[in-house]
Amino acid sequence: EIVLTQSPGTLSLSPGERATLSCRASQSVSSSYLAWYQQKPGQAPRLLIYGASSRATGIPDRFSGSGSGTDFTLTISRLEPEDFAVYYCQQYGSSPEYTFGQGTKLEIK
Amino acid sequence: EVQLVESGGGLVQPGGSLRLSCAASGFTFSSYWMSWVRQAPGKGLEWVANIKQDGSEKYYVDSVKGRFTISRDNAKNSLYLQMNSLRAEDTAVYYCAIQKTVTLFDYWGQGTLVTVSS
Numbered sequence: 001e002i003v004l005t006q007s008p009g010t011l012s013l014s015p016g017e018r019a020t021l022s023c024r025a026s027q028s029v030s031s032s033y034l035a036w037y038q039q040k041p042g043q044a045p046r047l048l049i050y051g052a053s054s055r056a057t058g059i060p061d062r063f064s065g066s067g068s069g070t071d072f073t074l075t076i077s078r079l080e081p082e083d084f085a086v087y088y089c090q091q092y093g094s095s096p097e098y099t100f101g102q103g104t105k106l107e108i109k
Numbered sequence: 110e111v112q113l114v115e116s117g118g119g120l121v122q123p124g125g126s127l128r129l130s131c132a133a134s135g136f137t138f139s140s141y142w143m144s145w146v147r148q149a150p151g152k153g154l155e156w157v158a159n160i161k162q163d164g165s166e167k168y169y170v171d172s173v174k175g176r177f178t179i180s181r182d183n184a185k186n187s188l189y190l191q192m193n194s195l196r197a198e199d200t201a202v203y204y205c206a207i208q209k210t211v212t213l214f215d216y217w218g219q220g221t222l223v224t225v226s227s
Contacts, residue, residue, distance in 0.1 A: 035213040037154075044204055044217035045154065056215070088154055092212035096168050098144075098156035 002026055004089050006101035012109040019076040021104045023089035028069045033092040036065055036074045039103075040085045048087075049074065076106075084108050111135040113205050113218030120224045125195050131188040131205030131218055139163075139183040142208035145190045146217070147201035155201075158190065159208060173199075195225045 003026040013019055023034070031052040037045040047056040049065035052072055062077045076083055089101040117129040129145070144159035158169045158179040167179050178191040188205050202222050206214040 033212045037214075044219050045214070046217070047213065047215055050210075050213050090154075090213065096159070096211065100154040100156075102153045 001097060002029060002091055002093055002099055004091060004099055004101035006087075006089060006104045008104060009102075010105045010107060012107050013079055014109045015079050015081055017079050019074075019079055019083070019106055021074040021076075021087055021106070023067075023072040023074070023101050025070045025072075025091060029072075029091045029093075031068050034065075034067070034072050035090045035092075037088045037090065038083075038085050039088065045088065079106075081108075111207070111216050113207070113216065115203065115205055115218045115221035118203065118221030118223045120226065121195055122227050123196060123225055125225070126191070126193045127195065127223060129190040129192065129203055129205075129221060129223070133186045133188065133205075133207075136207070138181075138186040142211050143181060143188045144206045144208055144214060145179060145188075146204045146206055146214060147199075147223075148204070148220070149198075149201045152201075157203070159211075160188070192223070195223075197225050199223060200225045 005024045007022045034052040036049040038048050039045040048059050053065045064075045066073050084106050086103045086105050088103050112134045114132045121127050145157040147155050147157050160167045160179045160181055176194045180189045202220040204220045205218045207216045209215045
């Protein structure tokens, strides 16, 4: 089973700043099978990025994804107040197997 | 507008059973894989099970195999999760989710809380 480790656990930033969130896999993941989700308190997760770098429908272009192999990154170029939330990466493997990272909490500094 | 509305959660004793439902609207339900994903209180996300468009393929996380059964009724645009032999560690919010591609979860319902406790 592939394990996804997200860092940092908590990221404290101010609106307007740039956020960089990391997702590291225990073994190589196809970029096509790496996604990112945003979850706000009391809400369901929302798909942000799929295929490591493609934005889902309606996602602002301040969100971008990159990476390959075992290292993936979600970047929020300029934080808006509504961006403070928990972010999860997720990978798909055969069998099928779906695993999520433990999440990064992005909080207002 | 896509809508997924889960129901059927509640408090159940260890060893008990519960059946969750997910009512879908706003999209062609029969065209997509569907999944259940859960989230224990204050914890991360865990995929539970998914089912192919026609119900011919079903997959489960190891921890629920033999206890949970996923099913769907395309005529009723509904997804189900029958949960038997429930354990305290099954306590979570259960979300249903659309899988337009089998590799990810495109849209999620608001979830239903299942609490397993005596």
